[in-house]
Amino acid sequence: MLNPMEASVISVGKIESGTTYNIIPDSAKIIGTIRTLSPGAVSIIQHQIVQLTDGICSGFGAKSTVEFIVGTPPLVNDPRETEFVESIIRTTFGDEVFELADPIMGSEDFSYYLQEKPGAFIYVGMRGEKSKYPHHHPKFDIDEDVFPEAIQLFIELIKHYK
Incomplete structure (x- = not known):
């Protein structure tokens, strides 16, 4: 249902059911996240999850309830603002410092700002030994040495x- 070139991920983070190994539970709960690079893909995936869940449960004489808690929207940089930031980085620090990142499936609150105003989300100082782990990793350590350049x-x- 989705373009295979459009990144989307469904992650199951938790499954709850039953109390012991030898008693068949009367319910089960699956909790997870949907991550995409476009809001339209979220709607398609939500629709498919409901259809599949209803179909599987119907086939076994069970009932289903699907609840979606809308989280952070996809973060999409404005192309014009991204070009502006890139030009400033290249002019100020040189071409070798700038690296255009591939899209990632992370969740970032900055996406709410970009729904209101065009802008560009950037990473600063992510190459040093101290910051070899990604943000939100338990071993992430911010590299204060990059503060002056930032x-x-x-x-x-x-x-x-302008």
């Missing part, structure tokens, strides 16, 4: 923003 970057962005 401050310089934000000053340059403000100075040149």
Whole structure:
């Protein structure tokens, strides 16, 4: 139902059912997340989850309830703002410092800002030994040594923003 080139992920994070190994439970609960790079894909996946759940349960004489708690929307950078940030980074720090990241399936609150105003989410200082683990990893350690360059970057962005 989705374009196979469009990234989407359904992750089951928790399954709850029963109390012991030899008693058949009367209910089960599956909890997870849907991550996509477009809001339209979320709707398609939600519809399919309901259809599949109803079909499987109907085939076994069971009933189902599906509840979706809407979380953080996909973060989509504005192309014009991204080009602006890229030009400032390249001008200020050189071409070798800039790296355009591939889309990721993470969840980021900044996406709410981008629903209101065009902008660009950027990572700062993610190459050093201290920050070899990704954000939200239990061993992530922010590299304070990049703060001066990060401050310089934000000053340059403000100075040149139109």
